[in-house]
Amino acid sequence: MAEKTKKEDKPVADKITVGHVHMSGCTGCLVSLADNYGGLLTILDRYADLVYGLTLADVRHIPKMDVALVEGSVCIQDKLAVEEIKQTREKAAVVVAVGGCACYGNITRFGRGGQPNQPQHESYLPIGDLIKVDVYIPGCAPTPQLIRNVCVMAYLLLKGTKEQKDLATAFLTPLMQLADRGTTACGCDLIYDVINQGLCMGCGSCTASCPVRAITMEYGKPNVNREMCIKCGACYAQCPRSFFNVDVVNQYEGIMEAIDGALK
Numbered sequence: 001m002a003e004k005t006k007k008e009d010k011p012v013a014d015k016i017t018v019g020h021v022h023m024s025g026c027t028g029c030l031v032s033l034a035d036n037y038g039g040l041l042t043i044l045d046r047y048a049d050l051v052y053g054l055t056l057a058d059v060r061h062i063p064k065m066d067v068a069l070v071e072g073s074v075c076i077q078d079k080l081a082v083e084e085i086k087q088t089r090e091k092a093a094v095v096v097a098v099g100g101c102a103c104y105g106n107i108t109r110f111g112r113g114g115q116p117n118q119p120q121h122e123s124y125l126p127i128g129d130l131i132k133v134d135v136y137i138p139g140c141a142p143t144p145q146l147i148r149n150v151c152v153m154a155y156l157l158l159k160g161t162k163e164q165k166d167l168a169t170a171f172l173t174p175l176m177q178l179a180d181r182g183t184t185a186c187g188c189d190l191i192y193d194v195i196n197q198g199l200c201m202g203c204g205s206c207t208a209s210c211p212v213r214a215i216t217m218e219y220g221k222p223n224v225n226r227e228m229c230i231k232c233g234a235c236y237a238q239c240p241r242s243f244f245n246v247d248v249v250n251q252y253e254g255i256m257e258a259i260d261g262a263l264k
């Protein structure tokens, strides 16, 4: 009975609508979202209705939604896939590229076709090459925490008070700037955009973030084995001297308090 009263206190109309759109991905990004365990249930209970997601719900066509979490890149020889990503842009107010494949192509950058039963399926593009993307969540897989934080912040941005909207904007701005930066990624980003710019401080965060251990620290600076790099973009995204935004650092405590408070 008490639970019923609680639900009435949080009418569905107050929630945002969220969908998971599965392009050429491995579902690892969705698993990462699910790895929030109780946190995901709290989000679904209080803040977001999952209105689309072929892995989890029997809704066959992409509906209108506030936030689309898109996983995977797009095979441009697959007409249905191209149509789906365009529809996603039309139906979603905010499009989030979740994971290295959606942001940067990742392992699908190595697709060359020639395999049965669709040998002509040879070209894969990050979603930002076909549609405007609002927010990037890089990583292969992206961390559960980052996906969770973006979901909570998207809710605060769309439904929060003025103060909460400001906080959410501060949090999301660097991830929006990352989306504006482009659709290619590689360990060489560290060389061109950090080391060669005189910005590297040898902290080793890039080494820790690489999922395939393609980066080693040599004489205090990262060295990238390009044969091993799977083009996920995690290293550049994690580097504190890359797109780091001082406004967010200053508001970090407030942001974390808002997220912790939302999930209590």
Ligand code: SF4
Pocket: 185, 186, 187, 188, 209, 210, 211, 212, 213, 214, 215, 224, 228, 229, 230, 231, 232, 233, 234, 235, 236
């Ligand atoms: S070096 Fe590692 S973290 Fe950086 S893009 Fe390549 S695979 Fe990803």
Ligand code: SF4
Pocket: 190, 194, 195, 199, 200, 201, 202, 203, 204, 205, 206, 207, 221, 222, 238, 239, 240, 241, 242
């Ligand atoms: S994370 Fe950035 S600053 Fe740190 S070692 Fe790697 S390139 Fe240098």
